[in-house]
Amino acid sequence: MKRNFIYIIVGWWCIQFANGQTLESYLAEAEKNSSEILAQQLQYESTLEKVNEVGSLPNTQVGVGVFAQEVETRVGPQKARFSASQQIPWFGILKAKKENAKLLATAKESEIDFLKRQLRLNVKMAYYNxxxxxxxxxxxxxxxxxxxxxxxxxxxxxxxxRSNMVDVLHIKMKKNELQQQFQEISETIQSEKAQFNVLLNRPITAEVLVLDSLQIQENTILTTMEMLEKHPKLQQLDAMEEVLQQSEIVAKKEGNPKIGFGLDYVLVAERSGVSMPDNGKDIIMPMVSVSIPLFNKKHVSKQKQLQLEQEAIVQNKTTVKNQLRIAYEQAKNKLKNAMESIKIQEENITQANQAKEVILAAYQTDKMDFEQLLALDQLKLGFEMKKINDFNTSLANTAIIEFLITN
Known part of the structure; x- marks a missing residue:
């Protein structure tokens, strides 16, 4: 059931960059270089040209005939026949076809909007990673x-x-473990940069600049279901529904008669040795024809097909709306949980630092407890990694919300 609006207070993470154009410049570059978007734009332009095609009259038929054996008439023998005819569709059918083509172009335009929005989401996700x-x-x-x-x-x-070799070896083992993780992260960064360049459709070895820090601030927003319903996927389905409705009108009009107009011109030679009125006068014969659809079953069947397709579109819209709502609720919930988790990790890191200070202060009067110190650092490392993962989750789900509701 459609709700008029949903009042949602969520943390909206507005990203303030030291150089605010960095991510935006990558987004612009990705859109400019996207072969998929370019292909769709070319298809869109092709669809616009379709408007001129369907709005044109059928070809004019022109014929020329020469009599193998001349046909004698009172005013002379017929030498040749010239004919031209033009069929004209029923009133309003060309206009209906042009409108149908325009609606198809609108649907294609919504598809391009969706591809741009999807590309922006993918670039943001890759950048945040x-x-x-x-x-x-x-x-x-x-x-x-x-x-x-x-x-x-x-x-x-x-x-x-004041210590033993076990402490030294324990520290070395921990350091070896971290150095291995450090190497894995370094290699993953290079791999992710290569994938990022592929996403932007540029050389795989191109430099990728990632800022050292991101600052965030919380804002409150009001989200309505109307914002979700402006999503390009739903707009595309709306356009396709209008296309089918217009196609039904076209199919109905195509079941009407077609009118044809023509003209025959017969070249007549003069009769020799005869003096008479209109001797050798050419024949001009205007013609009108009507194409009557006595067997109209195919047009009725076509209309029924289009009606069923419209019903399918309505069901698809319901499915897409539900999917968008689910995706929004999931992203909102993950964003909220990530924000809360970041605060907890910050508290844990502060407490770990305080505990470390206590241990180091005790070193002034007693020997160092390396085991406890290593355990604290391991805890702090876990908290810091969890915090950055939560930060990534908040950024990713902010991008998803923008993908869902941003016009």
Missing amino acids: LYTLQQKYNITQQHIEILDTYEKLALNELENN
Whole structure:
């Protein structure tokens, strides 16, 4: 059941870039280079040309005949016959066909809008993934540097008999594990950049610039179902429904008679040796013809087909509306959960830092507890990774919401 509106208060993540044109420039480049969008635009232009095609009259028929044996008439022998005829469709059918072609172009235009919107979503998702990987790269690198410091400190403590070799080896194992993760992230970044370039239809080795930081702020928005109903997929189905309705009108008009007009001109030679009025006078014969559809079953069947297709479109619109609503509710829920999770991870990171400060403060009077220190750093690393994943989730679902409701 259609609701008049849904009042939803959600966190809307407005992304403020240090260079605000960076992502937008990639979006513009992707749209400019997209072969799929270009192909659809060419098809759209072709559909517009169809308007001129269907609005034209059928070909004029012209004929020339020469009598193999002359036909004698009172005024002379017939030498040749020239004829021309033009068939004219029933009143209003050409206009109906032109309107049908225009509606087809409108449907194609909605398809182009959808492709542009889908491309923007894909580029945003890829960009946000690169940003997330870059943040993970930096976080991992920082923790490797921290472990380097711990290793030096543990070796120094070992020389002073305040530590043991187990602590040193434990730190080395943790560092080796992080270095492996660091290498995997680095390789994944290169792979994602290559895929990003493919998405923008440019050389695979082209440079991809990803900003070091993104700031976000919360806003409140009012979302109505009318915003979802302006989605290009629904607009395309609306246009296709109008196309089918207009096609039904065309099919009905095609069941009407067709009128033809023609003219025959017969060339007559003069009779020799005879003096008479109109000797050798050519014959002019205007003609009118009517094509009567006595067997109209095919036109009735065509109308029935178009009516059934219209009913199918109505059902498809209901399906698409439900899919858009589900996608919106899911994105809104994921966005809300990610926002809450980010706050929790920030609190956890703060508490981990405080606990670390306590341990380091105790080092002034007691030996270093490397086991506890490593466990805290491992927890902090997990919190930081979870936070950046949640940040990515919030960005991705913001992009999905924009894909669903942005006009």
